[in-house]
Amino acid sequence: MRNKIDSVLGKTLVLIMSVMVINVLWQVFTRYVTGNPSSFTDELARYLMIWIGVLGAAYVSGRNLHVAIDILPLRQSKKTQKKLKIIVTILIILFVFFAFVIGGSRLVYISYVLGQQSPALQLPLALVYLIIPISGLLIMYYKISDLKNSNS
Numbered sequence: 001m002r003n004k005i006d007s008v009l010g011k012t013l014v015l016i017m018s019v020m021v022i023n024v025l026w027q028v029f030t031r032y033v034t035g036n037p038s039s040f041t042d043e044l045a046r047y048l049m050i051w052i053g054v055l056g057a058a059y060v061s062g063r064n065l066h067v068a069i070d071i072l073p074l075r076q077s078k079k080t081q082k083k084l085k086i087i088v089t090i091l092i093i094l095f096v097f098f099a100f101v102i103g104g105s106r107l108v109y110i111s112y113v114l115g116q117q118s119p120a121l122q123l124p125l126a127l128v129y130l131i132i133p134i135s136g137l138l139i140m141y142y143k144i145s146d147l148k149n150s151n152s
Helices: 002-032 041-063 078-114 125-129 131-151
Strands: none
Touching: 002 041, 002 131, 041 125, 041 131, 078 125, 078 131, 125 131
């Protein structure tokens, strides 16, 4: 299951990045060649960058490629290293649950209820913000999976 999620997430990130590159190239073309810059490309690039950053964080978390300060754990015994890893993983799960899942869901709900829309694209901002709780759930899945694998 984890490999399937990794694959879908990786392909989604490649797709979003591809759309962003095409979008920015279109912006450059319309600005410098036609002299009439496209009105939506700046906003779309901004939202795609948000999605790449937040979804990318989930992808990196699942692959355990995130930045880590490992000076303290490396000086400890293997048993202590394992305990520290479990504690850090639990703290990550708690942070992601409260900040991404709960906080992100509230942001999506408030944006939806208020009917906020983006200026140029007229997209519901709730749709833009929806990536936050989705990424939070993905990170929690990965970290819970890491905890299960470390205990077996």
